[in-house]
Structure formats: C-alpha cells, structure tokens
Amino acid sequence: MIQNSEPTALPVAPATDISESQKSVGQGQLFNGFFEHPQDWNLRKDQLIDGRARRVFDLMGRACEAGVYPFQLPLETRQGPWVQAEGNKLLMLSSYDYLGLIGDPRIDAAAIEGIRKYGTGSGGARLLTGTLDLHKMMERDLAAFKGAPEVLTFSSGYLANLAVIAGLFSAQDRVVMDALCHRSVVDACKMAGVQVQRFKHNDMDSLRHEIANGPAANRTLIISDGVFSMDGDICPLADLVQIKKDTNTYLMIDDSHALGVLGKGGHGVDELFGIPTNEIDIWTGSFAKAVPSNGGWVAGSQQLLIFLQHAASPFIFSAALSPSSVSVVREALRIMWTEPERYVRLHDNANFLRGGLQELGYDTGLSETPIIPVNFESEEHCAFAAAMLRSMGVGATPILFPAVPLGSARLRLCVTAAHTKDDLQFALDAFKKLRE
Numbered sequence: 001m002i003q004n005s006e007p008t009a010l011p012v013a014p015a016t017d018i019s020e021s022q023k024s025v026g027q028g029q030l031f032n033g034f035f036e037h038p039q040d041w042n043l044r045k046d047q048l049i050d051g052r053a054r055r056v057f058d059l060m061g062r063a064c065e066a067g068v069y070p071f072q073l074p075l076e077t078r079q080g081p082w083v084q085a086e087g088n089k090l091l092m093l094s095s096y097d098y099l100g101l102i103g104d105p106r107i108d109a110a111a112i113e114g115i116r117k118y119g120t121g122s123g124g125a126r127l128l129t130g131t132l133d134l135h136k137m138m139e140r141d142l143a144a145f146k147g148a149p150e151v152l153t154f155s156s157g158y159l160a161n162l163a164v165i166a167g168l169f170s171a172q173d174r175v176v177m178d179a180l181c182h183r184s185v186v187d188a189c190k191m192a193g194v195q196v197q198r199f200k201h202n203d204m205d206s207l208r209h210e211i212a213n214g215p216a217a218n219r220t221l222i223i224s225d226g227v228f229s230m231d232g233d234i235c236p237l238a239d240l241v242q243i244k245k246d247t248n249t250y251l252m253i254d255d256s257h258a259l260g261v262l263g264k265g266g267h268g269v270d271e272l273f274g275i276p277t278n279e280i281d282i283w284t285g286s287f288a289k290a291v292p293s294n295g296g297w298v299a300g301s302q303q304l305l306i307f308l309q310h311a312a313s314p315f316i317f318s319a320a321l322s323p324s325s326v327s328v329v330r331e332a333l334r335i336m337w338t339e340p341e342r343y344v345r346l347h348d349n350a351n352f353l354r355g356g357l358q359e360l361g362y363d364t365g366l367s368e369t370p371i372i373p374v375n376f377e378s379e380e381h382c383a384f385a386a387a388m389l390r391s392m393g394v395g396a397t398p399i400l401f402p403a404v405p406l407g408s409a410r411l412r413l414c415v416t417a418a419h420t421k422d423d424l425q426f427a428l429d430a431f432k433k434l435r436e
C-alpha cells in the first residue's frame, strides 16, 4: 500500500569524481587498487572468475605497474580532432568519427529536435511499441543512400549482425567467413549454431577451397567486411560476387567502415568498385562510425527484411533506438549526400598520415583506408608506445589480443576529415620522437 507521509531525505550517492584521484588511468586508477599488490592469481576452475582470467590480470597488472594501462581513458570533452583527458589536451587519432561530424551544430540540433518531438526513449522493442514514424523515415533514407530495396535498423551494428545471422541460419547451414571478420560476426555464428569455416584473409583461392571442401549444408553464406576494422584494407568485392555466383552461395558484406568512407559519394564498397548494390544478398553496418550516432542496419530484399522483423531476436527483444539517435542518423545522411568534399578530405588526410608514417619507417600493414594500423613486435612495445604518444599529446588506441591474433599488436589509427594537416604533422612529429 502506498502511504502518504512526509518525504524522507533520499540517500545521497557518494561523489565519484575520478579526476580527484592522485593516480593516472595509466597507473590503474580505474581499478581502485585492484592491481596494487602483485598477486599469485590462484584461480581454480570452480571459481566464478576462473583460470582464464589469469592472462588478463597478469597483463593488465603489469601495464598498471609500469604506468602504461592503455584503455578506457575517460574523455572530458566531446570527440573531435582534439579532446581533453586527465586535464591534458590530446590529439585524437583513434576515433571512428570519419567525417568529423560529432559536434557539428546541425547534428546536435537534430538530436535536440528528436528529443523535443519524441522524448528520450523509445518505450519498447521495434516489433511491439518501440517503432516511431521516425524509425521508418530513417530506414527509407538509408535505403535510398545505400541504393538497396529495404533497410531494417537495430540498436547497434553488433546486434544487426546477430539479428541477420542468427535469424536466418542454423546448424543445417554453413558460413564461410574471412579470417578477419569482425567479432560480432563470429559471435553471431556461435549463437546461430551454424557450421563455420574461415578462409584466409582476402584470399579468393582459399575461399574457393573452403567452399568446395566443407560439410554438407542446406545453404552457404560467404561473409566479409567491406573495410576490415583492424587492418584498414578492402575486400575484393568483384571476386566475392563472382565466387558467390559460381558456387551458388549467398554473400553478406559488413559495410560498417565503408559507409560514408568509400566511393565518390560515400555509399560504400559497392560504389567504390562500381558493383550494383543488389548483387550482394545481405548488407549490414553500424551508425557509430561515419554516421555519428548509435545503431546498426541490415539492407536487402523486402522478403528478407519482413522475415527478420518477425524472426530476429534484437528486433523483438531489445529496445528500439532512441529518437535522438535516429534524428542524428537522418541528418548525417543528409550531410553525406550534400557534402562529398568530406570524403576527399578524409582520404587526403589518410594518405598524408600513412605516407608520413611509412617514411619514418613504420609498418602500416595493408592499410588503404583511413584506418591505419601501426604494427609492433609485441604487446608490451605497443602499450609503451601508446603511453609515450599520450605523454606527447597524441591519443592512439592499442589493439591487443584477442582483438587481433597474438603477436600482431598494433596501434590502430583512424584519420578523420576534421583533422588538419597541422594536426597530422603534430602526430608525425610525435611518432618521429617515439622512433628516436
């Protein structure tokens, strides 16, 4: 029963302003002393945190001890070419904000307008009460931009991959994926229980070999990223389409890092190679890269998307995108249609930084896009390099195992259209000092 009584004072949450702490994030400030005393991680297999945690704790403990823990640096400002962290100005060189649209006043205004008209939440899952007319308009906008018959959207790119793979495929089917496909594709296949084979990265002979030598399956789906998120190279789309036709299989492309990046109009990897969009059976992507929002999308035939609306768990059991996120997607797409000069600036910047790094003797791997890996011989070297760069005012994210195979640690740089040549020269000067 609800009692009418005098309101009592609510408990006050303790202040947790981590900037007051003496330690830096590099020294493990975020872990409240967890790594302070070296421990023998006696983790048994019947413990909640079992032996698998030993490697993580050892590695992170050593990083904190050396003052080079490289992750989770809380930014005190919005994303952009320059940010502030721990009170210091930092050149941001690892953000996915490829077109430099985070903080664009038109984008901010769109988010605010979305809240003004529709409020902050969507109130439920898309299939039930969460669909706004705004979601439908966004899906029509993206279908037009991508040149696909229909689009369906989800709360993240990760969920879009999960939705389509687990919604369509099961143990009687198989997926043949590029060895460097994104983790969301790998996880989705596990959830689907589909048979999985991997072909060597961008190696079409290996793909043909896997298709010819796999287990029996009702359907076979080839999966590749359009642009590979760790290496910054591009899939050979024409060959993938040819192989799909030759082998009577289906093709899915995750275009998360290509939408708004590749092609003269930023339409993605299909535009870059001049391949009709509908030659690919399933497209997926994220709204948290060139589009500065949140969310994920699947593009394909009407039949595919009507089926997914009634079979894909993330559409049925997870809340719909918030109105402000949706408004931002729509405004970003409008800008992407009308400001193609952003793509030119983006690639010009990427070429400048990549060329400069190579001149300094760095190994930038296979990069041919604004994603530029800088490879290091060990995880320790990589973490130290990140810490030294940070001390020189450059923020560059290290990518370590398990995001990449053991022994292939790298800094993963991402150039944006908002960087100036002076910004990039500042980064090159820091990399030069690092080398010295």
Ligand SMILES: Cc1ncc(COP(=O)(O)O)c(C=O)c1O
Residues within 6 Å of the ligand: 156, 157, 158, 159, 161, 182, 184, 225, 229, 254, 256, 257, 285, 286, 287, 288, 294, 295, 296
């Ligand atoms: C290739 C690829 N696919 C999917 C995702 C997941 O996207 P989201 O961050 O929207 O969940 C990412 C994220 O980094 C990605 O790189």
